[in-house]
Amino acid sequence: MSQSVYDRIGGEPAVNAAVDLFYRKVLADDRINRFFEGTDMDKQAAKQKAFLTMALGGPHNYTGADMRRGHAHLVERGLNDSHFDAVMEHLGATLKELGVADDLIGEAAVIAESTRNDVLGK
Amino acid sequence: MTKVVYQGCSYERLDDESVLRCLLRNGIRAPYSCESGACQACTMRAINGTPTTVSQEDLKETQKALGYFKACVCRPEDDLEVTLLDDAQKHKYQMEVVEKTWLNDEILRLRLACEESFDYRAGQFINIFKGDLIRSYSIASLPGQDAMLEFHIKRVPGGVVSHWLSDEVKLGDPLIVTGPMGECFYHEAEDVEGLLAVGTGSGLAPLWGVVRDALMQGYEKPIILCHGAMKAENLYYVNELRELEARYENFSYFPCVSTPDEAELLTDLSLGFPNDVAFTKQPSLAKWQVFLCGHPEMVNNTKRMAFLAGAALKNIHADPFVMALPT
Numbered sequence: 471m472s473q474s475v476y477d478r479i480g481g482e483p484a485v486n487a488a489v490d491l492f493y494r495k496v497l498a499d500d501r502i503n504r505f506f507e508g509t510d511m512d513k514q515a516a517k518q519k520a521f522l523t524m525a526l527g528g529p530h531n532y533t534g535a536d537m538r539r540g541h542a543h544l545v546e547r548g549l550n551d552s553h554f555d556a557v558m559e560h561l562g563a564t565l566k567e568l569g570v571a572d573d574l575i576g577e578a579a580v581i582a583e584s585t586r587n588d589v590l591g592k
Numbered sequence: 593m594t595k596v597v598y599q600g601c602s603y604e605r606l607d608d609e610s611v612l613r614c615l616l617r618n619g620i621r622a623p624y625s626c627e628s629g630a631c632q633a634c635t636m637r638a639i640n641g642t643p644t645t646v647s648q649e650d651l652k653e654t655q656k657a658l659g660y661f662k663a664c665v666c667r668p669e670d671d672l673e674v675t676l677l678d679d680a681q682k683h684k685y686q687m688e689v690v691e692k693t694w695l696n697d698e699i700l701r702l703r704l705a706c707e708e709s710f711d712y713r714a715g716q717f718i719n720i721f722k723g724d725l726i727r728s729y730s731i732a733s734l735p736g737q738d739a740m741l742e743f744h745i746k747r748v749p750g751g752v753v754s755h756w757l758s759d760e761v762k763l764g765d766p767l768i769v770t771g772p773m774g775e776c777f778y779h780e781a782e783d784v785e786g787l788l789a790v791g792t793g794s795g796l797a798p799l800w801g802v803v804r805d806a807l808m809q810g811y812e813k814p815i816i817l818c819h820g821a822m823k824a825e826n827l828y829y830v831n832e833l834r835e836l837e838a839r840y841e842n843f844s845y846f847p848c849v850s851t852p853d854e855a856e857l858l859t860d861l862s863l864g865f866p867n868d869v870a871f872t873k874q875p876s877l878a879k880w881q882v883f884l885c886g887h888p889e890m891v892n893n894t895k896r897m898a899f900l901a902g903a904a905l906k907n908i909h910a911d912p913f914v915m916a917l918p919t
Contacts, residue, residue: 482629486650490904498900511895515905519650520630529628 474527475574485526488564489519495560502556505544525561525582537588545591554586597640597673611636611647611672612663622663622676629665636663640673652906654775657713681719685710685769689761690740695828698747699794700758703733703740704767710741714801715778715883717911718743718771720753727753730798730885730911731772734805744797744828776883776909778805784907785879786814790870790894793821795886798911800829802883807840815840816873820848820866820886824859846873867894871901878902884910 476485493515497503506514517540524530541549561582565575586592595602596614605614612634615622624634629649643661651660663674691703712718714734718741719726733742748754761767776798778787787806789799796819803817821827824847833845848866862869867890874880882898884891891910898908 482649490899493905494900497896511899511905511908516631520626523628523630530630531626531628 475570475577476523476526476528478574479526479568479570481528482523484568485519485522485528488522488568489515491567492522492560492564493518495564496557499556499560502553505547505549505553521582522561524585525578527577527581534585534588537585538591541589542591549590551586551590554590558582594668595671597671598675599679602671605667608667610664611661611666611668611674615663615674624664627664629662632662634663635660636674636676637661638672638674641668641671643672644668650906652775652909653779653781654777654909657779658775681770681773683770684721685771687741687767687769689763689765689767692761692763695744696826698826699828700745700747701732702743702745702757704743704769705740706769710772711735712741712772713777714805715776715798715909715911716772716774717776717798718769718773720757721768721770722753722756725753728773730774730776730795730801732797732800734801734808737804737808742797744794746794774911776802776885776911778802778809778811780809781881781907783879784813784881786816786874787811787881787883788870788874788877788898789815789817789883790866790886790890791817791819791884792866792886792890793826795884795891795911796829798885799883800833803843804836807836807843812842815843816846816870817844818846818848818862818866818870818873820850820869820890822849822851823853824849824861827861844873846870865890867897870894871897876902879904880907882908884908 497506520530520532524532558579562575562579565578594605596605596611598615598620603614603618612622612624622634622636625631638659638661644666647661647666648656685706685708687704687706689702690705693701695701712731712735714731717728717730719728729743729745731741732744733740745754745757747758789803791799799817803815806815817833819827827847830847837843837845846862846869848862848864848869850865852863877898880903882903884894895908895910899905
């Protein structure tokens with residue numbers, strides 16, 4: 471039985487370490503930070519954590535429909551592939567910074583990538 | 593088999609059942625969402641017994657100190673008595689007005705006495721009721737140090753409750769109060785390099801409590817307090833804070849004015865907004881604890897700036913100055 475990336479990198483504590491790093495990169499990025507203006511930072515961080523947990527193959531119960539609903543208002547404001555790419559970039563950089571092996575980062579990227587169409591409402 | 597106690601009733605917890613599931617199975621409408629320990633929607637508070645380590649993972653140190661835990665991932669080995677977070681807001685205390693002193697033209701110091709025991713941490717807030725109207729005020733006093741509860745009431749133009757407290761309420765009058773609430777208080781945390789407090793106007797109230805709390809508890813790392821107002825006359829507790837600064841080597845106090853008169857340019861006040869002054873004094877906030885209170889826009893901007901300057905989100909404490917709804 472193959473273990474998830476989530477378990478192999480140490481589960482929830484590892485994700486906790488990743489959340490601030492990841493969210494800080496996202497907020498500092500002028501390409502995408504306008505989508506986060508006016509949001510409650512603590513709630514937003516909890517969502518980032520849920521996203522990272524999911525991308526790493528950890529426990530979650532988000533569906534494609536949730537993803538669509540949750541991002542529809544952003545799609546209306548112009549959320550597109552370039553923004554999704556920027557987030558993917560930060561995901562990879564965050565995991566690299568935490569010393570996660572390249573092949574595991576690749577696995578996480580595949581899962582995150584699988585949400586693209588739902589997030590962008592395609 | 594262990595029990596979950598809620599509002600005086602005991603519920604047997606089935607093997608491997610979470611505290612949340614146990615309460616839901618017994619018809620208690622506790623809030624929840626992800627049921628995997630991520631979203632924190634089911635956070636509740638233990639008032640007797642100890643929540644599991646797993647169920648407190650990722651909560652703020654302040655929340656842990658108050659006994660908060662995530663009920664969906666909590667499977668305790670012993671009995672646990674809990675309250676839902678909404679419950680804390682329901683008990684009404686009657687407090688007596690024992691002092692009213694104007695600290696400057698617009699800020700009133702209100703001191704209240706409470707006959708019942710009222711457990712709080714310096715920096716938390718309470719709700720004061722005027723009939724159906726409810727307003728939140730931060731607690732400026734320090735338990736154990738100050739005999740009375742202290743509040744700084746800014747007389748807001750057109751503010752019904754602040755005008756009522758300023759102009760109509762008399763010494764000896766009873767006030768109806770709920771609380772305490774909020775997580776803006778000092779707590780020991782490992783691996784922290786210093787404490788930054790930034791406030792505007794009557795937002796000094798909780799910070800006055802938090803800073804003294806830290807100092808009295810023997811905190812030895814640097815503490816920086818930046819308090820801002822438009823002009824020097826809008827500041828208050830300047831002498832008290834200067835005295836504190838003289839007494840404690842690790843404490844630095846920067847009174848800031850954003851639109852100074854010419855005469856004020858010659859004083860030792862800092863010029864600019866308190867958050868800007870704070871970042872010139874301490875550009876990197878990695879491993880710092882940050883306390884913010886006052887103007888909502890200042891609080892939100894500074895929260896973001898503090899996070900980008902390296903402060904961990906769990907170490908940034910901001911009082912949410914949102915109005916409570918009448919219940």
